[in-house]
Every structure is written in C-alpha cells, then in structure tokens.
Amino acid sequence: MSKCYTDFVNIIYCLIIIISFSACRQEKIEVRQVSKEAPSPVSMPGAGSMPSGMIDAPPHAHGVSWTPPAGWKEAPGNGIRLATFTPPQDPGKSEATVVALPGDAGGELANVNRWRGQIGLTPIDAGLMAEARKSVRSNLGAVTVYDFTGEGTKKSRMVVGMIKVEETSWYFKLMGDEKAVGQNKAAFIKLLEGLKNDAS
C-alpha cells in the first residue's frame, strides 16, 4: 500500500472525527417560565456602530377613540394590534384587544368563523350568523356585537364588537375564561357604546 494512500486514509479518519463532532450540535426545544411582559420596543436590525438611525413606533390607525372602563389597564399596541386592555375582574383570565384593518378585512362571515375557531367552535353559515348578530349604539353608529361561548369542561368565551369607519374595519374583542368574560362584558359593552371620532 503506497505511502500517499496511507497518508490519505489517516487524514480521512481525522476528518470523520472532526465532521462527527461538528454535526453533534443539534438545537432543541426549550421551555421556561418567564414573567409577564409589556409589548417590547420595536425590533431593529442589528446595528453595530454609533450613531445609528432613529427607531419609531409603528403608526397608529386614526379615526376612532375610546375610553377604557374604570379599572381597566390599557397597554400600547404592537403591530396591527392597536391596544390591549386588562379588565380588573379575574385579572389574567380575560383580555380585550383593538385591531384595525383596511377595507372589509375578508368580510363579516369569514371573521366570525375565524373568531369561533379561536375558541374551538365550528363554522356557521350566513343564516346562523344573522341570528347571532346583535347591535349596540355608539357615537359612531351601530356596532355589531357577537357573543360566543366555547365547549368543553373549561369553556372560553368571546364578545366581539365590530364597526367600519370610512375605509377601516375596527374590531374590539374581549376573550378569555367564560366566567371572567361574563363579569367584564357589561363594562366592555360600555366601551363600545363610548366609541367616538378621533379628533387627532
């Protein structure tokens, strides 16, 4: 067996060891308990040098303003979610959000079925949707309201108010544990009734 061939084989053995070592690092799923957090600052690409550009918060949609009910904590929005409310009744068991989307945002039936899916309910047709539709009056006009309760041993519940202002569809959603949503529904309806034009 020639010397060159022997050298080559010896080097290959070393390479296999090195490659095996390099292939050993596999990433795994990690689970940890973390503290509840407020929405984080807007993420930015890694900038390595000073001075760098300014980072602005995402622009808010305009047209509608609201008054949170007494005792409800409002947190600023993040992305397409414009605001998050934490009701005082059974804190942590329910949450209200405000989302604004341009146009019809897919249509009422599609949105209703998407919300029903979030609490494990099957889709419904336009007829059943019409039966489920309620309405409350606000300074901006009629706000369509839906109230759905999930199934199972631990039921979830969702109350959604939707209104279209100019070319923007606004969605106000209270969702969480059935009992907590029930306790906070009256205050949530008051929030919907208090919707008014945003003067800014």
Add this chain to the structure above:
Amino acid sequence: MRPNTPWQKLVDALTSMKLTLACLGLMMALTVICTLAQVPLGTHAAVDRTIRTFLVWWQPEGSSLNIPVFPGGGLIGALLFINLALGQFMKLEWSRRKIGLWIAHLGLAFLFLGEFSTAFFQVESHMPIEIGQTRDYTEDYRQMELAVVEKTDAQHDSATAIPESMLKGSSEISHPSLPFKLRVKHYYENAALSMRSPSDPPSEATAGVGADLVVHPEPPVSGEDQQNTIAALVSASALDGRDLGSLWLSNALGAPQGFIIEGRDFALSLRPRRYYLPFSLTLKEFHHDKYAGTDIPKNFSSLVHLSEPGRGEDRDALISMNNPLRYGGKAFYQASFGKNDTLSVFQVIQNPGWLIPYLSCILVSLGMLIHFGMKLAGALGGSK
C-alpha cells in the same frame, strides 16, 4: 527512517509539507468563494456559511438535501493548526536559545485558538431597552424562533421556544409541555405580506390575521441595512387529532396569535431568538452628549441597574462607547439608540475565549523580547 507504527504514520501525514501547501491553497480558494458569496448572501451569512463552518454545504434548488461541496474554514484552519503545531514540536530544535521563538509561536497559536473560539462559540445578540424598562433577555435578529407562550397563569407565562432549524423541515413538532402538535406547511426566509382583496384566492390560513393576508415568497435580502420578512404557515392539531387551524406567523406581524384549548390560552409568534439571562437590567438614564455648540455626537451612555438577587447583585453600572458592562460571561456594549433618546440598544457578546487574543499579544511580545534580548546580549558579549 520510514514510520512503522500507526501513530508514527499519522504524525508523519499530519506534519507533511504537502498538507501545509494543500491547506494554504484551499484557504486561498475559500477566501475567493466567501468574497463572491457576499453578493447574494451578505457579509455575515457568507462568513457563517464558508468560514465559520467545517464544511460548505449546498442545497439544490427545490430539494431539502444538503450536500457538502468544499471544506470550510473551520476544517482547513483546524488541519493547518494541527499541521503547524505538530511540525513545530516534532521538527524544530528544543533549546534554551530558541525559548523566545517558542513563546512567540505559542502566542500565535493562541491567536489561532482565539479566532476558533470566536467563530464557533461566540454568541452575539442585542438588547433594545427603553428608559424605565427592565429586561432579562437578549434577542438575536439573525435567528428566529417560534414562540408558543401559555398565558393561562396570572403571574407567569410559560414560553416554549422552537428553534428556526426545526421550522425549515416539514416534520411534526410536538413537546410534552404542549397539548397540541404543530406542523410547518410553508417557511419563507423572506416574504411580502399584503391584505387580501376580494379577487385574491382564499388564504391558506384558517385562523388569526393571516386569513386576511396574501403571502408571497421573495428572494432573501442581503444588505446590511435590510431585514428579511420571515413567514411561516403553521398548522396546529390537538392530541386527539382535532384541527385547531392554520396560522400565518411572521416577524412583521407584531401581535401574537393563538387559540384557547381546554381552558389554556396559547399565543404563537415568530420572533427573534431569545437568550434569557439569570439577571436583569433596568435602563435608568440614557445620555446623548454633543460637543458644545454643535450637533456632533460626543458620547453615548446608558445608566443601568443590574439586579441578580440570587448572587446579591443590586447596583448601577454605566455603559458607554468602548466601555462595556461585563457581567455573567457577557459584555454589553452601547450599540445604538432611538425613539428620541428614550431607547438604548446594547450589543451583547458572549465569547468564552475573549481573553485569548490579549494573552496571545502578551506571549508574542514577551517571546520577541526574550529572543531579541538574547541575540542582543550575545552580540554585545561577543563584541567585547
């Protein structure tokens, strides 16, 4: 005399001049490959895929197969290091006259090892933090993770982080902590997101905001000031097989999306990979100093409060340019700022071998001092 034992044959092969020349030639070729790769991939990705790796992998278009096509910088560097180190020990003279050279060469070897440590063990991340805010994690914007956060408990959240490498395959993802399984149907390294119009086909997402979106894959961007919009279509199913819907997740969609299953509230999001810390930093002040009478920046500094109750750490620290905070094996550098000087961004570096280059410089300097000092002493002694 020809080597007889396997060990002698191995040593002979590893110390051969042919291997040295081969490694140097491969390094030159790799430098050219990395330079050319920077155009489509960007600097960081090109270095990661060619230099800071043992093998350069190629994935054919439309295939999930990864084929090694060239030795990477790690492999060539390791071989060259072994070749030169063994050659030094086996073939060079052991004598007191050469001790300076030995020390200097040891310093060079440490420089090599320091770069190896940086390439394979350094973790770089960032911490954006606003005044008054407390943070106990850093974020890596070059890597994503699918975060499944259970918000059921009123006091704490339970965060399950699925690494990006597991999202690129199409196999099922499950974990004992989750009452459902996930499958990534699509994963785009860059995508364009837009609202659906009535004429667009139905979205593949059946839940969340993705149902109103149109998602088109785009070529990844490579500019240093550009960021990819990563998008993943993730379907969830309960353990009994019940479909929980499909969601479009993206780093461009700020708000998490999720569902409630059996009373447990889950939020899913695609976010920069997080590294949680055993301590926290609170930003107390941020200063953007300028030279008097001008707009020319003079200094940027952040006053933070460091807290780690388990170790009794509870103190203020000032982070300014070129003066990082070193704590817990990490260095926090002042990197950027924003939001009208209310947001400070730290670059966080974790490198177990950060002291090696300093040690290398000391050894090389010492070795040269000793060697040239001995030469000088010899010359002066001989001239008398």
